[in-house]
Amino acid sequence: MGRTQLERKADTRERLVRAAAELFGSLGFHSVSTDAVAARADRTSGAVYAHFGSKQGLLLAVLEEWRSETAADAEVELDAATDLDARTEALWRTLSSRTGERGDAWLMLEMELWLHAARQPELRQLLAERYDEIRHEMAHAFEEWAATAGSSLASPPDEMSTLVLALLLGLGLQRRMEPESVSDELAGRGIRSLLGLGAG
Amino acid sequence: MGRTQLERKADTRERLVRAAAELFGSLGFHSVSTDAVAARADRTSGAVYAHFGSKQGLLLAVLEEWRSETAADAEVELDAATDLDARTEALWRTLSSRTGERGDAWLMLEMELWLHAARQPELRQLLAERYDEIRHEMAHAFEEWAATAGSSLASPPDEMSTLVLALLLGLGLQRRMEPESVSDELAGRGIRSLLGLGAG
DNA sequence: AGAGATATATAGCCTTGCCTATATATCCAG
DNA sequence: CTGGATATATAGGCAAGGCTATATATCTCT
Incomplete structure (x- = not known):
């Protein structure tokens, strides 16, 4: 060719x-x-x-790719949503829909890489950067939501995003073991609680 | 002998x-x-x-042990705490102190087993039962807290415990990659948000 | 005490799979 | 078009480690 x-x-x-x-x-x-x-x-x-x-080198390349990849994805889906419910739902779906779609590839690789990073200091840095990026994306989105709504955020946005990211990951973990234990509705409510928007 | x-x-x-x-x-x-x-x-x-x-059989035995082990541990630490701040903090510490203490054994094994369970249906059931137990322990504790305080819970306790467990796991994941990103204080605030006790 | 049962140790087979050394295909420069 | 450079394929060395077959230690029961 x-x-x-x-x-x-x-x-x-x-x-x-x-x-x-x-x-x-x-x-x-x-x-x-x-x-x-x-x-x-x-x-x-x-x-x-x-x-x-080496095979290890291949793993490193995968992690480097992974580091920058998904943050952008999430941004796209988030910007599309309009009202608050749609937004929190979109947030959850960026994780959970992938969980169904590609045979759970997303969360599985995330955890696989987490474990390797937890065991190898030179990988840890990369995954830490990835989490940082995701948190910043989310924090940015939260600020925009607040601005659009004319209200201000109750806590620093990067703290909120840390909590929300944690919730999403943890719900994903539980959901993979027992799907019934984590409904979409529950996830949305959890996110709204963390954002300080009442548990209603 | x-x-x-x-x-x-x-x-x-x-x-x-x-x-x-x-x-x-x-x-x-x-x-x-x-x-x-x-x-x-x-x-x-x-x-x-x-x-x-087989080696796989050994893994299964580890998982079976793990299934029942830690729920009891958490209960002990939780009952010791008195006021609300101490309680939420104790909740977080059951995860994070172990994270420091035993060379992070807790979270690492949790995730190792999660990955194997995610890949092998016959293991998944066991880990699902473990999560169930932990959630029930926590839900029970929440009900007691509310009763002691004379107030009632905003949401069903087993839903709250799902969210709180998710938060704890997710914060643990992030903390292991970047300890500075998850302060004890932030964790406590997140838990209290989920419990519907204000983000203050 | 001694025979049989049980629990653990020893030794080695055999597969798997990472990696290296080398061969072949593909491209670039003059 | 041809020789060198580069990218990928092929073949096999070599070690690691799961597992089995067998030996030895420890206990049990009469």
Whole structure:
């Protein structure tokens, strides 16, 4: 094919990282061989080592990608919502709909990466940055909501977003074990409580 | 030694499960060999297979133990606290103090087991039951608090406990990546928000 | 005390999978 | 068009570790 070497390389790299993210999330890092990742990317393990040097290097690349990826996603969905209920619901759905859709890929990979980051200091920094970004996105959204509503926020927005992010993650964890225990309605109510908008 | 066979067996089993819990939590299931577990328990891998049949069987035993263990712990700490601030703080500390103390064993094992349960339906049930128990413990405590204070709860207690558990888990996750992002004070405020006691 | 049962230890087979060394395909420069 | 550079594929070495088969220690019961 008439593609430049840089294009070929970039394409392969992207395929490998995507394949790795899918497999690491669904099966776990240690249950996935480099050959399996390569096969899913229509490459061979040679390409993995040419690009990342080691399986660990591949994990690092996945985490780096993950670090910046989802913050943007959430922003899109949030901006689309209009009234408050729709907004809190959208917030929850950015997590829970993915949970249904892609075979739970989202939360599974999040937790897989969290565990690796918790065990390896050099990865921790990256995931910390990811959480920071997400919190800032959310904090920004909250400020806009308040401004639109003409009211002001009860607490500093980045503290609120820490709490809301925590709630979303924790509800996701419970929901994955027992879906009935976490209704959409309950999630929305929880978020509104944290935002200081009454539990009504 | 003059111990009965049942005692010997029970002792070995307990040692193995404890050792496995510690190692699986800190290093991860797949990074720990059966030999390593056995060595930590002052036994050999033969004992592991005599007791559990496989490494997977050992994981199952750890999860079964874990299922019932911590709910009781939390209850103790909660009953000791007197006023509301102390109570919410105790609630948070049951998670966060362990996070410091035992080298983060608690949260790490929790997440390790969550991932395995998320991937294996036969394990999921067990972790779901664990969460149920914890929620019920907490719900019970909330009802007592309300009764003591002479007030009634704004929402059904088991819904509140779902939200509070979610918050605690999520804050633990963030805290492990970036301790500064989750102060004790913030955690307490979040809990009180969810309990409908104002964000003050 | 001694035979049988039970609990744990020892030794090694065999698979898996990470990685390296090398070969081949694809592209770029002159 | 050709030689060098780059990107990917192929093949196999090598270690780790799960598991089994068997041996040994410990207990139980008469």
